[in-house]
Amino acid sequence: MLGFTSKQLIGVGIFLFMIFIGVPLIIGATGRWDFYFTLTSVALLAIASAGVWLTFYIGRINIGQGAFALIGAYVSAILVVKAGWSFWISLPAAGLFAAIVAILIGLPILRLRGVYFAMITLVLTQVVTLTALALPITNGAKGISNIPLPSGISLFGIPILPDFAGMENTKLAFYYTACVIMILTYAALYRLVNSRLGHLCRSMQQNEELASSIGVNISYIRIVIFAISSFFGGLGGAMFGSIAQSVYPSSFQVADSVNFMLNCFLGGLGYVFGPMLGTLVLYFGWDLLFEFGKYQMLIYSTVLILIIRFLPNGLLSIRIGKGGDK
Amino acid sequence: MSPLLQVKNVTKKYGGLTANNAISFDVAENEILSVIGPNGAGKSTLFKMIASFTPTTSGEVIYQGERISNLKPHIVARKGVVRTFQETTIFKSMTVRESVVVAQHLRAKASLAGYFWGSKTAKEDVTAFEKYADELLEFLGMSEISNEQASNLPQGSLRALGIAIGLATDPKVLLLDEPFAGMNHDETMNMVNLVRSVRDERGVTVMLVEHDMPAVMNISDRIVVLNFGEKIAEGTPSEIQNNEKVIEAYLGSVDDEIGM
Ligand SMILES: Nc1ncnc2c1ncn2[C@@H]1O[C@H](COP(=O)(O)OP(=O)(O)O)[C@@H](O)[C@H]1O
Ligand SMILES: [Mg+2]
Numbered sequence: 001m002l003g004f005t006s007k008q009l010i011g012v013g014i015f016l017f018m019i020f021i022g023v024p025l026i027i028g029a030t031g032r033w034d035f036y037f038t039l040t041s042v043a044l045l046a047i048a049s050a051g052v053w054l055t056f057y058i059g060r061i062n063i064g065q066g067a068f069a070l071i072g073a074y075v076s077a078i079l080v081v082k083a084g085w086s087f088w089i090s091l092p093a094a095g096l097f098a099a100i101v102a103i104l105i106g107l108p109i110l111r112l113r114g115v116y117f118a119m120i121t122l123v124l125t126q127v128v129t130l131t132a133l134a135l136p137i138t139n140g141a142k143g144i145s146n147i148p149l150p151s152g153i154s155l156f157g158i159p160i161l162p163d164f165a166g167m168e169n170t171k172l173a174f175y176y177t178a179c180v181i182m183i184l185t186y187a188a189l190y191r192l193v194n195s196r197l198g199h200l201c202r203s204m205q206q207n208e209e210l211a212s213s214i215g216v217n218i219s220y221i222r223i224v225i226f227a228i229s230s231f232f233g234g235l236g237g238a239m240f241g242s243i244a245q246s247v248y249p250s251s252f253q254v255a256d257s258v259n260f261m262l263n264c265f266l267g268g269l270g271y272v273f274g275p276m277l278g279t280l281v282l283y284f285g286w287d288l289l290f291e292f293g294k295y296q297m298l299i300y301s302t303v304l305i306l307i308i309r310f311l312p313n314g315l316l317s318i319r320i321g322k323g324g325d326k
Numbered sequence: 327m328s329p330l331l332q333v334k335n336v337t338k339k340y341g342g343l344t345a346n347n348a349i350s351f352d353v354a355e356n357e358i359l360s361v362i363g364p365n366g367a368g369k370s371t372l373f374k375m376i377a378s379f380t381p382t383t384s385g386e387v388i389y390q391g392e393r394i395s396n397l398k399p400h401i402v403a404r405k406g407v408v409r410t411f412q413e414t415t416i417f418k419s420m421t422v423r424e425s426v427v428v429a430q431h432l433r434a435k436a437s438l439a440g441y442f443w444g445s446k447t448a449k450e451d452v453t454a455f456e457k458y459a460d461e462l463l464e465f466l467g468m469s470e471i472s473n474e475q476a477s478n479l480p481q482g483s484l485r486a487l488g489i490a491i492g493l494a495t496d497p498k499v500l501l502l503d504e505p506f507a508g509m510n511h512d513e514t515m516n517m518v519n520l521v522r523s524v525r526d527e528r529g530v531t532v533m534l535v536e537h538d539m540p541a542v543m544n545i546s547d548r549i550v551v552l553n554f555g556e557k558i559a560e561g562t563p564s565e566i567q568n569n570e571k572v573i574e575a576y577l578g579s580v581d582d583e584i585g586m
Contacts, residue, residue, distance in 0.1 A: 188442075191442050191443075191444075192442060195438070195441035195442050195444075195448075196431060196434060196436075196438060196441040196448070196451075197438045197441060197442065199424075199427070199428045199431070200428065200431060202417070202419075202420065202428070203417055203420075203428050206417040206418055206419060206420065207415055207416070207417060207418075209379070209399075209411070209415065210411065210415045210416065210417065210491070212379075212398070212399040212400045212403070213377065213379075213399055213403055213408060213409055213410070213411070213492070214403060214408070214428070214429040214431070214432070214491060214492075214494070214495050215400045215403035215404045215408075215431070215432040215495055216400055216431065217398075217400045218400065219398075
């Protein structure tokens with residue numbers, strides 16, 4: 001089915017069971033309701049990280065995903081608060097807007113490779129932050145707060161999506177929503193990587209000159225990929241804004257952009273599901289080290305360096321081993 | 327019959343250095359034409375301009391009546407003029423078969439979206455690509471190594487893989503830059519036969535740059551000789567072997583010898 005082996009299907013099944021049934025059961029039993037917020041954050045960060053992973057897939061180091069997450073968060077907030085749109089419509093619109101910005105920025109900068117591209121993306125987040133501070137529509141440093149919770153949607157009188165405001169447990173609703181979007185994101189990523197576009201990306205990642213000699217329009221594919229990548233960033237950011245019910249210029253910072261990239265390194269650049277695992281481990285890793293106080297950063301960085309040194313292909317390379325599946 | 331490809335007054339300058347100076351010659355359909363000359367003569371530069379990997383400073387390259395110089399390489403490849411590289415340029419972490427499959431993407435009938443959703447046409451494409459990859463690898467005598475990772479292949483197979491990738495695009499004109507480099511006598515002779523069968527059985531017009539003179543004399547219908555960016559001679563192998571200017575150019579250089 002869908003080109004999966006039965007072993008993979010079982011894996012996917014266990015995974016879905018865990019996040020949709022296992023986690024709520026465990027949280028219900030332990031009473032750790034705060035975990036919903038943590039795991040929702042992980043899911044949303046994993047969506048943005050999936051985009052960064054995709055730019056790695058065409059051989060570009062992207063340290064600018066925070067910029068697109070911030071753009072997505074603002075676009076959704078403005079559409080909901082100022083234009084009165086439904087959040088559910090603003091969500092894809094935020095992704096699309098981020099993608100369009102990516103196309104405009106990508107046209108000049110995607111020609112750059114290696115450290116040059118990385119450096120430019122590194123300043124993007126700061127540029128968007130400063131823009132948000134300067135523009136009237138984004139409300140400067142005050143940001144946009146009091147974003148209403150997502151309202152329900154019904155088609156022909158049949159409710160498709162519930163009204164979050166009328167719920168007693170919005171945490172659970174947001175958790176489910178984030179998980180569904182994350183799963184859709186990774187399913188799309190998996191299909192993309194295993195389709196012709198993915199194969200063309202791989203050819204470009206390995207040798208752009210040879211790719212163009214076999215007729216691959218490398219500049220076009222770079223733009224398409226960067227746009228999709230930023231679409232994911234915009235989606236993740238928009239969801240975040242909705243959950244926090246506010247967006248500020250500092251909602252996503254350069255450090256977040258760096259983390260998106262680290263998530264990919266940590267999980268493994270060779271594996272579609274690498275960034276998801278990387279996000280989970282990095283997010284919890286940081287929290288677990290909290291009790292070390294001022295040594296938190298030191299231990300955290302040391303562990304990261306060791307992992308990248310000894311597991312250059314990421315955490316997933318342990319389980320899957322050399323070659324592995326995608 | 328009008329020529330398939332015409333090089334017209336092509337000049338390439340890198341700063342003060344003239345790598346190609348007003349080079350002109352024609353390539354007929356279905357011929358094997360070699361470009362020879364000492365190191366630094368400008369052979370690779372010429373090939374890069376024909377495949378639009380680098381723009382001409384002046385002059386133009388005409389293919390089937392259309393200018394193909396100063397375009398993008400992928401556009402020229404789509405028209406059927408495909409180059410291989412002097413260095414062994416391959417997709418390192420793909421298998422031989424994967425490389426040959428991906429190189430056929432121009433023949434795809436389904437759209438990229440069709441591939442994403444797994445449309446019927448896309449599935450048919452993939453089956454066709456894989457079938458043709460197997461045929462091509464069989465034709466090139468590479469069936470045994472088809473599942474080898476490219477980075478694990480010995481030098482000789484890498485050259486063959488480069489040619490396989492080029493051929494998989496279904497070119498009309500294939501530009502081979504030093505396809506026999508680093509090969510011993512037997513490997514070279516195999517490759518000579520292979521290149522000839524590419525022309526004979528697949529109707530591909532072949533242009534090649536080579537230093538191995540016996541191989542060049544053996545394989546070529548015609549030869550163009552460059553020296554210091556100038557075309558100094560053009561003709562059949564026997565004409566070239568007896569050309570004063572050519573002998574002089576080669577005797578003047580230390581590291582090349584003409585096999586006569
Ligand atoms: N990208 C470049 N920039 C500057 N000079 C170059 C470049 N490519 C080639 N050249 C010079 O042009 C001349 C011809 O090079 P090339 O075409 O590679 O020679 P050949 O393939 O005949 O050995 C050489 O002097 C070389 O140094
Ligand atoms: Mg050369």
